[in-house]
Amino acid sequence: MLFAALDTGLQAHLVRGATERQFENDQIIQQRGSAADGFWLIEEGSVMVGQFMPDGEFRAIALLGPGDSYGELAVFSEKPRVVDAVSRGKSRVRFISARKFLDALGNYPASMRALLGALSYQLQDTLALLAGMRRGTNPARMAELLVNLAGEQSGPSQVDITQQELAELLGVTRVTANAALAQLQQLRLVERGYGSIIVRDRDRLMQFALS
The missing domain is CATH 2.60.120.10 (Jelly Rolls)
Known part of the structure; x- marks a missing residue:
């Protein structure tokens, strides 16, 4: 900023x-x-x-x-x-x-x-961000968005945001956003909570976003 x-x-x-x-x-x-x-x-x-x-x-x-x-x-x-x-x-x-x-x-x-x-x-x-959103899959786009929201901290961090807000930021439906989050959680990259997302490891999440 x-x-x-x-x-x-x-x-x-x-x-x-x-x-x-x-x-x-x-x-x-x-x-x-x-x-x-x-x-x-x-x-x-x-x-x-x-x-x-x-x-x-x-x-x-x-x-x-x-x-x-x-x-x-x-x-x-x-x-x-x-x-x-x-x-x-x-x-x-x-x-x-x-x-x-x-x-x-x-x-x-x-x-x-x-x-x-x-x-x-x-x-x-x-x-x-624009280039990544154009070329990536929805899970990769979600990962890149969460990396940016998590800031520079390399360890676990909490992003206070709802799944509806994540969907709006990505320009997708809530169903699509939930599916992307589910895949990231299955890979143990994030953990979904009530009104928040836990980023387990920002570096690993960034690697996934760029892969």
């Missing part, structure tokens, strides 16, 4: 005085088409980012949690937002204004270079 790449002094400066807001489950935090007048930093809970379809269905593309930020790209582009964001359960977020962010960034040249690196990493990661 871009905010995490910033100098700690700049992070503290931006958080000070940033508006704190709390949202209930399924409450809309931001809407596509609105002005990019700032970005959001998640402090508690989680947020689903995606787009509402004309029929009202929400198509998720990312699940974000504490410490994650979103909306910076729209600030840089100075164009309307292209995604909707919905609170998943109760959440607490801070809104950092675009003006405060851009004005302060000029005083931190190292952070500007770090942001360029973070943007490049995001682009490479997105291209790799």
